[in-house]
Amino acid sequence: MLGARKRIALLAEGHFTPADAKTAVGVLRYRPREVAAILDSARAGRTAEACVGLGGATPVVASVADAAALGADALLLGIAPQGGGLPHAWRPPIADALSRGWDVFAGLHVFLGDDPEFAALAAAHGGRLHDVRRPPARRPIAARRAMETGALVVLTVGSDCNVGKMTAALEVRDELQRRGVRAAFVATGQTGIFIADEGVAVDAVAADFVAGFTEEMVLAAARDADVVLVEGQGSIVHPGYSGVALSLLHGACPEAMILCHEAGRALLRIAEDAEPMPVLPLADLVTEHERAADWMRPATVVGVALNTRTLAEEAARQAVTHAGQSTGLPATDPVRFGAGPLADAVVRALEERASRAPGR
Amino acid sequence: MLGARKRIALLAEGHFTPADAKTAVGVLRYRPREVAAILDSARAGRTAEACVGLGGATPVVASVADAAALGADALLLGIAPQGGGLPHAWRPPIADALSRGWDVFAGLHVFLGDDPEFAALAAAHGGRLHDVRRPPARRPIAARRAMETGALVVLTVGSDCNVGKMTAALEVRDELQRRGVRAAFVATGQTGIFIADEGVAVDAVAADFVAGFTEEMVLAAARDADVVLVEGQGSIVHPGYSGVALSLLHGACPEAMILCHEAGRALLRIAEDAEPMPVLPLADLVTEHERAADWMRPATVVGVALNTRTLAEEAARQAVTHAGQSTGLPATDPVRFGAGPLADAVVRALEERASRAPGR
Numbered sequence: 001m002l003g004a005r006k007r008i009a010l011l012a013e014g015h016f017t018p019a020d021a022k023t024a025v026g027v028l029r030y031r032p033r034e035v036a037a038i039l040d041s042a043r044a045g046r047t048a049e050a051c052v053g054l055g056g057a058t059p060v061v062a063s064v065a066d067a068a069a070l071g072a073d074a075l076l077l078g079i080a081p082q083g084g085g086l087p088h089a090w091r092p093p094i095a096d097a098l099s100r101g102w103d104v105f106a107g108l109h110v111f112l113g114d115d116p117e118f119a120a121l122a123a124a125h126g127g128r129l130h131d132v133r134r135p136p137a138r139r140p141i142a143a144r145r146a147m148e149t150g151a152l153v154v155l156t157v158g159s160d161c162n163v164g165k166m167t168a169a170l171e172v173r174d175e176l177q178r179r180g181v182r183a184a185f186v187a188t189g190q191t192g193i194f195i196a197d198e199g200v201a202v203d204a205v206a207a208d209f210v211a212g213f214t215e216e217m218v219l220a221a222a223r224d225a226d227v228v229l230v231e232g233q234g235s236i237v238h239p240g241y242s243g244v245a246l247s248l249l250h251g252a253c254p255e256a257m258i259l260c261h262e263a264g265r266a267l268l269r270i271a272e273d274a275e276p277m278p279v280l281p282l283a284d285l286v287t288e289h290e291r292a293a294d295w296m297r298p299a300t301v302v303g304v305a306l307n308t309r310t311l312a313e314e315a316a317r318q319a320v321t322h323a324g325q326s327t328g329l330p331a332t333d334p335v336r337f338g339a340g341p342l343a344d345a346v347v348r349a350l351e352e353r354a355s356r357a358p359g360r
Numbered sequence: 361m362l363g364a365r366k367r368i369a370l371l372a373e374g375h376f377t378p379a380d381a382k383t384a385v386g387v388l389r390y391r392p393r394e395v396a397a398i399l400d401s402a403r404a405g406r407t408a409e410a411c412v413g414l415g416g417a418t419p420v421v422a423s424v425a426d427a428a429a430l431g432a433d434a435l436l437l438g439i440a441p442q443g444g445g446l447p448h449a450w451r452p453p454i455a456d457a458l459s460r461g462w463d464v465f466a467g468l469h470v471f472l473g474d475d476p477e478f479a480a481l482a483a484a485h486g487g488r489l490h491d492v493r494r495p496p497a498r499r500p501i502a503a504r505r506a507m508e509t510g511a512l513v514v515l516t517v518g519s520d521c522n523v524g525k526m527t528a529a530l531e532v533r534d535e536l537q538r539r540g541v542r543a544a545f546v547a548t549g550q551t552g553i554f555i556a557d558e559g560v561a562v563d564a565v566a567a568d569f570v571a572g573f574t575e576e577m578v579l580a581a582a583r584d585a586d587v588v589l590v591e592g593q594g595s596i597v598h599p600g601y602s603g604v605a606l607s608l609l610h611g612a613c614p615e616a617m618i619l620c621h622e623a624g625r626a627l628l629r630i631a632e633d634a635e636p637m638p639v640l641p642l643a644d645l646v647t648e649h650e651r652a653a654d655w656m657r658p659a660t661v662v663g664v665a666l667n668t669r670t671l672a673e674e675a676a677r678q679a680v681t682h683a684g685q686s687t688g689l690p691a692t693d694p695v696r697f698g699a700g701p702l703a704d705a706v707v708r709a710l711e712e713r714a715s716r717a718p719g720r
Binding site: 084085109135139141142143144145147148202203204205206207208210211212236237239240241242243244245246247248250251253270271273274275277288291292295296 | 444445469495499501502503504505507508562563564565566567568570571572596597599600601602603604605606607608610611613630631633634635637648651652655656
């Protein structure tokens with residue numbers, strides 16, 4: 001998707017913070033060598049590290065021209081605004097990039113390719129518009145076929161949206177690969193697709209086909225892997241996104257789940273005009289996810305991935321300990337403290353599976 | 361949508377049976393005066409009643425020309441093929457109808473309006489293409505706002521797809537209206553939209569917004585109603601459609617559910633290449649639906665709507681009795697034996713609600 005030869009400018013205008021620039025942070029974390037600069041005129045002159053705690057000395061600049069001077073030749077929209085529309089302030093830098101013949105990568109619910117001005121600029125100057133959230137034209141219906149794979153399917157599930165489900169899946173995959181396990185990652189959201197160079201943004205797919213695309217991706221990934229880590233979306237207990245989360249659960253048919261949560265988050269991320277909803281206790285989330293999985297195939301939560309981004313070191317360690325105690329499961333912050341305990345849990349699940357089916 | 365002045369020809373070519381022609385049967389049942397003829401060359405010369413058990417003497421004809429001779433001036437696609445594509449055999453009659461200047465109503469996942477041949481024919485002859493499954497452009501995210509309505513929200517849920525959820529909702533609405541209760545129907549699928557002249561086909565909406573559209577429709581319907589009957593889709597235990605079903609449940613935030621089932625159906629409707637899945641026992645379905653509803657708002661299943669279409673009279677009565685005994689709930693086939701027991705249950709739920717909140 002991004003390809004190997006692009007030098008990316010990440011557009012995060014006015015929002016280059018860990019909380020807002022989820023896509024930019026993900027690309028910086030997992031494809032750092034391809035990022036030439038970050039665009040945020042409010043923070044120009046700082047480094048990525050100073051703004052979001054990673055990305056080292058990658059500079060934050062004020063304009064597309066400044067990014068071009070640093071060698072950038074592609075623009076990637078690094079923020080996912082709620083609702084998926086295009087903020088008006090982004091039109092000038094996108095037009096500027098297209099006028100330079102750059103490719104533009106977007107994961108919005110509205111498609112840049114359908115915008116007459118952008119389409120004309122791309123055509124005139126030879127750049128391409130990549131709308132990674134545009135769904136494929138096929139219409140697959142899931143039928144529990146993902147159960148038939150020989151690989152162990154592991155789904156990251158969450159207490160809420162934006163808690164670290166993609167990051168947990170990638171960190172566990174990387175740790176398993178370091179141990180020599182053939183582990184694959186299935187991207188189901190825009191950031192994951194930018195990182196993996198493939199995938200389907202399931203939240204933009206017509207609802208009937210979310211489980212079907214998930215099933216297809218799991219079966220494809222399982223061809224060359226013994227463990228398939230599937231990026232979860234939303235939460236089965238979120239009023240807006242529960243259907244997407246359940247479709248992923250029932251399309252992927254995992255045998256193991258990793259429960260993801262952001263330490264300290266007490267309320268679900270829902271619209272501010274609505275009555276607030278508390279995040280459920282982790283132990284309850286384990287129970288409810290295992291219940292919902294069981295409608296398709298028995299599955300167990302094998303560990304907790306805690307995102308402790310907002311906490312100081314000591315508080316983070318305490319939060320991890322508490323998450324482990326309250327659930328009776330291995331817990332870690334896979335970014336801060338390593339994914340070892342989660343990889344251990346996945347390997348145990350693999351071994352238990354092998355011992356149950358010795359013929360395999 | 362259909363409007364009041366149209367005389368409809370229902371396209372059911374080769375499939376005008378109760379099991380296959382779900383949309384045609386629904387339109388015949390609830391808008392019989394607008395149907396001029398049914399198109400099915402394999403059954404031409406028979407009556408609707410002889411083919412599907414309702415629709416009286418409405419004739420089945422072999423061609424669009426024959427339907428035109430009976431006064432038809434619009435074509436409605438009366439079958440929903442699995443996957444939602446356009447069968448090749450339907451192209452000639454659709455083109456014929458458009459060449460006569462007719463409107464064509466469709467509820468497929470592929471849109472007739474995007475087909476260059478059909479669009480050109482419509483433009484040339486003055487007919488219109490109505491793709492009722494085309495999702496609105498808005499992107500609403502649900503946030504449990506449907507809880508705030510003063511109306512009692514009732515959702516029909518199911519053991520599987522195509523078991524009678526729309527019909528149950530319409531029959532209970534009609535019975536409540538006969539009793540003087542202000543009851544409204546929210547259509548969430550193509551057939552329901554044809555019948556109600558409004559609604560959103562939620563299975564075709566980008567997955568993130570299914571609950572949001574449901575919430576909007578419930579709030580709109582509740583403005584002029586004391587009971588809102590919401591048409592359910594799929595089933596939370598169906599591997600392909602569970603996400604749509606959960607989005608409806610969490611978007612509508614019902615306080616009451618009516619569990620729908622087709623008597624005698626033992627296996628879920630999934631692809632024939634997949635491992636068969638049994639339909640869950642009704643009592644288990646009650647438990648699981650109440651559990652999943654509770655993630656948003658406590659709700660109870662108040663009755664069972666049993667579709668006994670394939671059974672003889674005595675077997676149907678026994679099946680209804682058995683459904684009632686196995687769940688401890690009022691049960692009926694609302695089409696065959698009347699919706700009285702379900703309307704009674706909804707009225708009781710209304711009264712209990714009033715007694716809990718005397719100030720309202």
